[in-house]
Amino acid sequence: MNIAIVSGKGGAGKTTIATNLFEVLRTTSDLSVELIDANVEQPNAHLFVESLFNDDCITKVIQSNIPSFDTDKCTFCGRCVHFCAYNAIVMVKEVKQISVYEDICKSCGACTYACNDSAIVEVSRIIGDVSVSNEGNAKFVEGRLSIGSTLVKPIIKAVKREITKTSISIIDTPPGISSYISEIIYDANFVIVVAEPSVFGLHDLKLMIKSLNDLRKDFGVVVNRFRGEYNEIHEYLKGNNIPLLMNLPFKTEYAEWNSQTKLLVNNDDSLNSDFLKLFEEVKSIYIQKSMYR
Numbered sequence: 001m002n003i004a005i006v007s008g009k010g011g012a013g014k015t016t017i018a019t020n021l022f023e024v025l026r027t028t029s030d031l032s033v034e035l036i037d038a039n040v041e042q043p044n045a046h047l048f049v050e051s052l053f054n055d056d057c058i059t060k061v062i063q064s065n066i067p068s069f070d071t072d073k074c075t076f077c078g079r080c081v082h083f084c085a086y087n088a089i090v091m092v093k094e095v096k097q098i099s100v101y102e103d104i105c106k107s108c109g110a111c112t113y114a115c116n117d118s119a120i121v122e123v124s125r126i127i128g129d130v131s132v133s134n135e136g137n138a139k140f141v142e143g144r145l146s147i148g149s150t151l152v153k154p155i156i157k158a159v160k161r162e163i164t165k166t167s168i169s170i171i172d173t174p175p176g177i178s179s180y181i182s183e184i185i186y187d188a189n190f191v192i193v194v195a196e197p198s199v200f201g202l203h204d205l206k207l208m209i210k211s212l213n214d215l216r217k218d219f220g221v222v223v224n225r226f227r228g229e230y231n232e233i234h235e236y237l238k239g240n241n242i243p244l245l246m247n248l249p250f251k252t253e254y255a256e257w258n259s260q261t262k263l264l265v266n267n268d269d270s271l272n273s274d275f276l277k278l279f280e281e282v283k284s285i286y287i288q289k290s291m292y293r
Helices: 014-028 046-052 079-083 110-114 152-160 179-185 199-214 232-239 252-259 270-291
Strands: 002-007 033-037 057-069 089-092 097-100 120-135 138-145 168-172 190-195 219-226 244-249
Touching: 002 014, 002 179, 002 199, 014 033, 014 046, 014 168, 014 190, 014 219, 014 270, 046 138, 057 097, 057 152, 079 089, 079 110, 110 120, 120 152, 138 152, 152 179, 179 199, 190 199, 190 270, 199 219, 199 232, 219 232, 219 270, 232 244, 244 270
Parallel strands: 002 168, 002 190, 033 138, 033 168, 190 219, 219 244
Antiparallel strands: 057 120, 089 097, 120 138
């Protein structure tokens, strides 16, 4: 089962839910479970779980190709410039100069395909890496974008290739709504949306739910830092028949533990049953939905 955890913005508690759910399943069941940190621009799940794994970490370097121009063969016809959808190639025909902006280039290969003079050679460059750690029935995968690189999707695709289809996969996604989210949750069996009980939290939640409905994904909502003061978010969920999976209460000690990168379930035993119930609710909804497909 592939469970993606999303939020309408950063700081809503997405990583908190992902890491604690992972820890509960890792320690209380015989299931094979893996935590996938797909927030490749700013991965932080390792801060909470790296101590659970030994030093046997395998790191795979991810490379991409950029065009290099042979000006002796180039006729400066401009086909590569015309075919580049990202305006990454600059050509000055009068002085026979042509170059590529590496930060803009998306390595799509259109320019190489378009060139009739064999004047373009693709050169590899490192854009990030993916690290994989295993310990018992648990696995941790982290994607990390290289500093200065903007090619997020190839790193996300490399992360997705590490997902084991026979495991419970918990995917910590980038915050917000973007094409990256669509790429990650495309194969997800279920999506957990983490929301804050506030006016802005409800607004972001509505935007995320609209996107998930467009993608035809099954989902439920976890309300984080709930104080019982703002109930509009619960009324919205009830009025739209959206499953409320869990209320994680606001407590000062929870904030302290998070700031110290401590897992909540390892410091408050009562939360173990709450996160197990969360998983059972997700599994139940997924099974019920699958029966009618």
